[in-house]
Amino acid sequence: QKEVEQDPGPLSVPEGAIVSLNCTYSNSAFQYFMWYRQYSRKGPELLMYTYSSGNKEDGRFTAQVDKSSKYISLFIRDSQPSDSATYLCAMSGGGGGSNYKLTFGKGTLLTVNP
């Protein structure tokens, strides 16, 4: 079983739809959870990060972490064509040793159609 599983898609939605992107993980030591957005031929950029369980909202984006189920989600409300990108989840145990290193999902390719 891979440490982080992410459905690669592709996912295609109409403009204005609510998008749900998800990752599951197996390592119970993970405490920091992040979502990166990567446009074609660009480097990933950090979109959201959360610590431990709970929700975090930033504009149209909501990140949700359920540590009991080892499941994280990113919701995009009122999706726009400019949201078309690959979304990667990432997580880490944080702290000392090599726990600061991130483990990435493979990414989900999202297309929002006008």
Next chain:
Amino acid sequence: DGGITQSPKYLFRKEGQNVTLSCEQNLNHDAMYWYRQDPGQGLRLIYYSQIVNDFQKGDIAEGYSVSREKKESFPLTVTSAQKNPTAFYLCASSPLTVVSGYTFGSGTRLTVV
């Protein structure tokens, strides 16, 4: 502005040649990383470094080499021993505590011709 700079953006290599990809950061980050990205394969870690003059192999280090002579710089050499070097290469940096995550460069697209 603080950031991480990769150069060149596009690189062409003839078979049998070594090429070096540049990565420079001015974020004062201790850790730096090199990833390779292929379609459908996600990010695969090649090498990482936590401190000057020290680095560790990642999951796919064969055919690659790195150096870390300065905190700001972490160049990657793709050697002729790398059998399938055509890919998108990403450099990243981070503090040693990862609350803020990684900052990525804009990538180098390497093509073997």
